[in-house]
Amino acid sequence: MVLLASLSLGADRDPVILQSPGNPLVSFRFVLHVGSAFDPPGKEGLAALTALMLSQGATEELSLTEVMEALYPMAADFSAQPDKEVTTFLGRAHRDHLEPYYSVFRDRLQRPRFDAQDFERNKNELLNYLTKSLPSADDEELGKKSLEWQLYSGHPDHPYRHPVQGTVAGVRSLTLDDVKAFYREHYTIENLQIGIAGDLPEGFADRVVEDFEKALPSGSASAPTLPKPASGKGLEVTVVEKPTAGTTAISLGIPLEISRGDEDFYPLLVANTYLGDHRTFNGVLMNELRAKRGLNYGDYSYIEAFRQDGGSTFALPNVPRRQQMFTVWIRPVAPENAHFALRGAIFYLRRLVDRGMTAEELQAMREYLTSYSKLWVQSLDRRLGYQLDSRFYGTGFYIDEIENRLATMTVDDVNRAVKKHLDRWDFRVAMVASNAPNLASAVEENRRSPATYQTSGASEEVLAEDREIENLVLPIDSVRVVPVAESFQK
Amino acid sequence: MMQAVAASSSGREVFPYPIDVRDFGNGLKLVGVRFDSPGLVAYYSVVRVGSRHEVEKGRTGFAHFFEHMMFRGTESYPEDRYNEVLRAMGADSNAYTSVDRTVYHILASSRALATIVEIESDRFQNLKYSKEQFQKEAGAVLGEYNKSAVNPFTGLFEKLQGAAYDVHPYKHTTIGFLEDIQAMPTMYEYSIEFFRRFYRPEYVTLLVVGDYDWASLSELVERHYGGWVRGGHVVDIPQEPPQSAPRDASVQWPAPTLPLLALAYKGPAFSTESADMPGLDVLSQVHFGETSPLYQSLVIEKQWVDFISAGATDQADPPLFTILTRVREPERLEEVRKAILEEVERIAKELPDEKKLEATKSHMKYDFLLRTDTADSVANTMAHYLSLTNDPTTVNKVYALYDGVSAGDVRALAQKYLGTENRTSVTLVQAPGVGGQE
Numbered sequence: 001m002v003l004l005a006s007l008s009l010g011a012d013r014d015p016v017i018l019q020s021p022g023n024p025l026v027s028f029r030f031v032l033h034v035g036s037a038f039d040p041p042g043k044e045g046l047a048a049l050t051a052l053m054l055s056q057g058a059t060e061e062l063s064l065t066e067v068m069e070a071l072y073p074m075a076a077d078f079s080a081q082p083d084k085e086v087t088t089f090l091g092r093a094h095r096d097h098l099e100p101y102y103s104v105f106r107d108r109l110q111r112p113r114f115d116a117q118d119f120e121r122n123k124n125e126l127l128n129y130l131t132k133s134l135p136s137a138d139d140e141e142l143g144k145k146s147l148e149w150q151l152y153s154g155h156p157d158h159p160y161r162h163p164v165q166g167t168v169a170g171v172r173s174l175t176l177d178d179v180k181a182f183y184r185e186h187y188t189i190e191n192l193q194i195g196i197a198g199d200l201p202e203g204f205a206d207r208v209v210e211d212f213e214k215a216l217p218s219g220s221a222s223a224p225t226l227p228k229p230a231s232g233k234g235l236e237v238t239v240v241e242k243p244t245a246g247t248t249a250i251s252l253g254i255p256l257e258i259s260r261g262d263e264d265f266y267p268l269l270v271a272n273t274y275l276g277d278h279r280t281f282n283g284v285l286m287n288e289l290r291a292k293r294g295l296n297y298g299d300y301s302y303i304e305a306f307r308q309d310g311g312s313t314f315a316l317p318n319v320p321r322r323q324q325m326f327t328v329w330i331r332p333v334a335p336e337n338a339h340f341a342l343r344g345a346i347f348y349l350r351r352l353v354d355r356g357m358t359a360e361e362l363q364a365m366r367e368y369l370t371s372y373s374k375l376w377v378q379s380l381d382r383r384l385g386y387q388l389d390s391r392f393y394g395t396g397f398y399i400d401e402i403e404n405r406l407a408t409m410t411v412d413d414v415n416r417a418v419k420k421h422l423d424r425w426d427f428r429v430a431m432v433a434s435n436a437p438n439l440a441s442a443v444e445e446n447r448r449s450p451a452t453y454q455t456s457g458a459s460e461e462v463l464a465e466d467r468e469i470e471n472l473v474l475p476i477d478s479v480r481v482v483p484v485a486e487s488f489q490k
Numbered sequence: 491m492m493q494a495v496a497a498s499s500s501g502r503e504v505f506p507y508p509i510d511v512r513d514f515g516n517g518l519k520l521v522g523v524r525f526d527s528p529g530l531v532a533y534y535s536v537v538r539v540g541s542r543h544e545v546e547k548g549r550t551g552f553a554h555f556f557e558h559m560m561f562r563g564t565e566s567y568p569e570d571r572y573n574e575v576l577r578a579m580g581a582d583s584n585a586y587t588s589v590d591r592t593v594y595h596i597l598a599s600s601r602a603l604a605t606i607v608e609i610e611s612d613r614f615q616n617l618k619y620s621k622e623q624f625q626k627e628a629g630a631v632l633g634e635y636n637k638s639a640v641n642p643f644t645g646l647f648e649k650l651q652g653a654a655y656d657v658h659p660y661k662h663t664t665i666g667f668l669e670d671i672q673a674m675p676t677m678y679e680y681s682i683e684f685f686r687r688f689y690r691p692e693y694v695t696l697l698v699v700g701d702y703d704w705a706s707l708s709e710l711v712e713r714h715y716g717g718w719v720r721g722g723h724v725v726d727i728p729q730e731p732p733q734s735a736p737r738d739a740s741v742q743w744p745a746p747t748l749p750l751l752a753l754a755y756k757g758p759a760f761s762t763e764s765a766d767m768p769g770l771d772v773l774s775q776v777h778f779g780e781t782s783p784l785y786q787s788l789v790i791e792k793q794w795v796d797f798i799s800a801g802a803t804d805q806a807d808p809p810l811f812t813i814l815t816r817v818r819e820p821e822r823l824e825e826v827r828k829a830i831l832e833e834v835e836r837i838a839k840e841l842p843d844e845k846k847l848e849a850t851k852s853h854m855k856y857d858f859l860l861r862t863d864t865a866d867s868v869a870n871t872m873a874h875y876l877s878l879t880n881d882p883t884t885v886n887k888v889y890a891l892y893d894g895v896s897a898g899d900v901r902a903l904a905q906k907y908l909g910t911e912n913r914t915s916v917t918l919v920q921a922p923g924v925g926g927q928e
Contacts, residue, residue: 025863065786072781073849075857094856121793124818128748128796136745137641244745247636279584281561281573291569294629297637313582332637364577371580375597378530379864454632455625455675 013190016387017205018197020380026098026198027381028091028105031318031388033193034186036166037084037159037224042173044490045126045166048082049174050182052125055080055089057118059107064118067104076101078108081318083305084160085223086392088318092381095199102208110215112183119176126171130163135484139242139249139332139432146240146430146487147251151325154230160323162488169490188219193391197384226323229255232426234475237443241436242484248338248439252345252429253327256303256421260393266405267417268303270365275352276301276328279313282368284348285328292462293451295341297331301349314376317385320392326422335435339442339449342429343472347465353423356415366406373402425475436481444479504858504889507868509882510704512711516720517692520711521882523699523872525865531700532869533606535594535614536876538695539688541664542589542806543725548673550659551631551666554587555674556684558627560594561585562619564612569623575609582866587664590806591877597866600701604710611714614689621678628674635671642747646918650752653739654810654914658730690721695876700865730756730808737914742921748796749817750918751827753834755908757811760804760878767804768891769903770811774801775850776842776900777833778813784833788815794822798830804878810914811907823917838904841897854892 013033039046055078058064071078076093089109093101134142145163152158162170192212196205231254258265276283278300281291285299304324307316328349333341357365377383377399390398433439442449450470458466510522544550563569576583581598596606638644648663655661665671696715698707733756758766778784778800788795795815802811813830817823862868875884 025860064790065781068780069849072779073852073856075853075855075860077860092860094859097856117791117793121790121796124793125796128818132746132748136747137643139640140637242745244640246639247633249637280577281569282577290630290633292626294626294633296633297630298633313584331633333633334636364574368577368580371599372582374580375530375582378527378597378866381863454629458622458626 013193014391015194015196015205015209016384016391017200018380018384018387019200020197021199023199023380024095025380026093026095026200027196027384028089029195029318029381029384029388030089030109031193031195032087032089032187033085033191033223035082035084035086036162036164037226038186039159039162039166039170042170043178044162044170046170046174046178046182047087048165049122049126049171050179051080051082051087052122053114053118053179054108054112056122058113058115059104060111060113061107062104064115067108070100070104074101078105081316082164083319083321084164085321086318098201098204106208106211109187110212114176114180114183116176119179123171123174126165127168129165130168130171130488134163135242135487139245139247140329142240142242142484142487143249143251143430143432144329146238146432147253147327147428149488150236150238150428150430151253151255152229154227156227158227158229159224160226160321167488167490184217185219187216189213189216190219192216193388195384195388197380223322229323231424232428232477234425234477235427235429236477237429237431237440237479239436239440239479239481240430240432240484240487241434241481242432243434245432245434247332248335248431248433249332250330250338250342250345250429250431251327252342252427253325254424254427256324256326258421259304259321259324260389260398260401261395264417264421265303266402267409267414268421269402270362270369270406270409271352271357271414271418271422272301272303272326273365273369274357274361275349278302278306278308278315284352285345288348289330289341289344293458294454295337295344295451296333299328299330299345301328302326314382317382317389320389334452335433335439336452338431338433338439339447340451340470342431342443343449343474344469346427346474347469347472349422353418356418357411359411362409362411362414366409370403370406373399426477432484440479440481443474444476446473446476503886504855505885511882512708514691514712514716516716516718517690518715518718519695519880520708521695521697521872521876522702522704522707523697523868523882525700525868527700527865529600529701530865531598531600531603531698531702532865533596533598533603533610534697534699534869534873535610536695536697536873537592537594537688538590538693538877538880539592540588540590541662541666542659542727543688544659544662544666545725545727548670549677549680550662550670551664551674552677552680552684553592554664554666555628555631555671556681557585557587557592558631559619559624559681560613560617562617562623562627564616564618566612566616567609572609572613575605579605589660589664591873593873593877595866595869595873603698603702603707607710607714611718614694615718617685617689624678624681625675631674632671635665635668638665640745642743642750642918645741645743646750646752646916649739649741649918650754650810650812650914650916653737653916654754654756655730657728658807659727660730660805660807660809687721687723690723691715691718692720692722695880697869697872697876699869699872727807733912736910739914739916741916741918743918744921744924746924747918747920749820749823749920750814751817751823752812752814752916753827753830754810754812754914754916755912756808757802757907759806759808762879762884762887762891765891765895765899766903766906767802768888769895769899770802770907771854772847772850772892772895773837773900773903774811775853776846777837779850779853781846781849784830788826788829794818794826804874806878820919823919827915834904834908838901838908840901842900844897847895847897847900851892851895855889858889
């Protein structure tokens with residue numbers, strides 16, 4: 001059904017072309033190897049703003065209004081998905097419009113106008129996000145971004161530390177000249193990986209590749225060096241004080257030294273699915289904290305940066321990173337249960353580390369993941385995204401890697417990988433709470449933290465575990481309270 | 491008892507996939523859509539019950555809460571066992587609730603179809619959970635409410651629906667009033683009654699999209715759902731009287747936010763008999779879409795707002811046609827309102843541009859085609875229309891109606907629905923004294 005053709009552009013940036021006869025839709029995924037990790041110090045947000053100037057700005061020939069009018073009858077998409085390492089430009093159109101669509105797509109990437117009015121609007125969009133939305137409207141995202149800030153703080157700070165959208169001071173300082181210079185430096189042919197999928201007319205893909213080879217400058221900008229994230233002596237806890245938070249959002253994590261290109265990644269993928277599969281009832285965390293205790297809406301864990309694709313349960317492709325992290329996401333809990341929930345998540349993680357998985361549990365996860373991962377690539381567009389990610393990591397097609405590696409995996413492989421990578425206590429923890437000083441001192445002093453249930457009626461088994469959890473002594477390295485208004489300033 | 495129709499459609503229709511239909515004697519309908527997804531099926535159970543059916547005091551949010559309970563098991567498949575079965579097939583499974591419907595969906599290998607029919611028919615007929623399970627789930631639902639409660643749009647829509655409706659259950663949002671959610675742990679007995687009333691074959695349509703064999707699917711469904719007994723419960727949903735004067739409401743939001751403004755007008759209920767709803771869909775694109783004069787003026791040129799949108803969702807009873815915007819500079823809130831209201835007056839007087847109208851129809855058609863590229867997305871679209879009419883040909887009827895909308899229709903609909911007396915406006919602004927960042 002899908003034929004993979006490869007054209008030569010040099011090194012590992014060869015285009016990925018998926019030819020799918022009869023498919024009425026055409027997808028473009030152009031991955032620029034530049035993201036927020038490339039933001040110059042003091043100019044945090046520059047990569048994101050540059051991407052916005054392309055995805056929500058004029059071209060040399062067409063004003064933004066004219067661009068919108070050209071795309072409108074096609075209902076075709078064009079958007080930018082910036083992340084830390086790459087920025088992906090996503091385009092989708094019906095085959096009926098391939099040529100007119102492509103000419104707009106091409107010009108937006110190759111010939112941006114960098115119009116001053118577009119610049120004001122896009123810069124304001126980032127500033128409003130950082131000053132109004134993030135600190136106010138989504139405590140879970142605030143918790144996750146606070147965690148990354150903490151995870152990647154050090155001397156010097158790691159390029160992954162700040163949000164992709166930047167910092168308040170960073171975005172304020174940006175000028176149109178900064179954007180133009182950043183575009184010139186990084187939007188080079190060497191940094192571009194082309195991905196196209198659909199029922200493509202003969203010669204189309206070659207022509208696109210030639211167009212971009214001719215139009216984009218050659219450059220040699222290299223990716224920033226990533227320091228090894230610091231390890232710690234115990235839990236480093238930040239309580240983000242937000243007076244209006246009615247509940248407490250919690251995220252915790254540790255840096256992870258492996259990613260999809262490493263042998264250990266796959267046994268860890270199995271263990272993580274068992275511990276905290278995203279939005280399913282397969283995970284221990286979800287069953288223990290939500291189903292048995294009713295503490296919140298969901299509890300999940302991850303071994304790589306994860307962004308959900310719309311309302312689905314699947315991950316967005318094209319968020320690849322050279323360095324990954326292990327994180328736990330505890331969805332908002334009642335303030336009186338925050339300390340208990342934090343301990344509970346660590347308790348069940350420790351149980352995995354100490355006891356390991358059984359052969360039967362491995363078999364169940366193997367069956368599940370081998371079939372479930374096929375659903376991640378049910379559309380041609382998502383398949384293209386995963387193919388591009390496999391290039392980034394230098395592996396075979398990820399979905400095949402999962403099937404092949406899981407086929408021969410033993411429970412010893414899994415338990416050894418868990419011991420090696422997750423047997424740590426130096427979690428960075430971010431909690432968004434209104435009762436910050438109280439919560440901070442309770443955590444710091446390892447005070448007993450019994451769960452408060454809305455109703456009675458937990459089983460004896462659960463109550464017995466509760467007594468262990470509420471008394472779990474966590475090795476605390478540091479606890480600090482940060483007012484929400486001080487987050488992501490610079 | 492059996493009535494099979496292969497309603498294959500002509501090239502002109504927007505929904506090109508062959509459809510199979512079977513009506514069972516107990517009121518259950520089975521719809522199949524043959525879609526090219528080798529080895530894969532989407533299995534949807536569409537229940538025509540949503541927050542619109544919550545007419546009893548203190549029971550708001552119950553349809554959604556009950557959706558959660560449907561994952562708590564039966565005697566044959568207790569919840570752990572049910573989850574194990576789904577896990578073994580590597581399925582993606584979840585559910586959602588809206589004003590008019592509750593939809594349970596599974597995406598899995600075609601090989602698993604027999605198992606899916608077995609476990610789904612079992613929980614729809616034999617759901618059984620303890621009071622303890624029920625109460626724990628109430629905690630999860632409260633958590634779901636809480637995670638969204640910090641979002642100002644949640645506050646805006648709660649206020650808007652409360653202000654616009656007096657008697658219709660659309661007065662509350664689908665997740666329900668907070669006090670009712672907090673009281674849910676006490677409603678165990680009511681939940682059993684809720685199941686007895688609504689989880690009945692006459693409220694349900696099964697939808698299978700993708701790679702299936704119709705004869706064996708049809709036989710499987712008959713075997714597993716054939717003994718399901720019709721219920722007969724009918725809810726008397728109070729109808730909202732026509733609005734006779736404009737309404738205003740406001741929210742002081744206790745956290746930093748840009749001002750939000752909603753101008754909402756009661757629109758027509760979904761129907762394929764009248765072109766009013768499709769006409770308003772066209773109107774919303776022509777006059778409020780990205781290429782409309784208002785959007786270009788407020789978002790792109792003046793930059794007074796960071797987005798503006800308008801539209802109504804397809805609903806069984808009259809929905810709100812809502813113009814929604816977020817104002818960049820708080821002091822411009824009234825200027826923005828004035829600009830929108832002037833545009834509303836203008837579009838009731840002037841005909842829209844014919845070229846824009848044609849471009850809009852093309853936009854809507856291709857938008858549909860771009861959104862229906864997998865078995866799951868096709869199923870999701872079909873479920874939407876089945877919940878409204880229980881008729882799989884509805885989607886093509888709606889798009890045929892779009893094609894027929896004229897410039898005169900658009901203007902007439904603005905006159906008919908966007909009048910001052912029919913309007914509810916709500917503003918949400920940051921409360922005085924909130925320590926925000928500038």
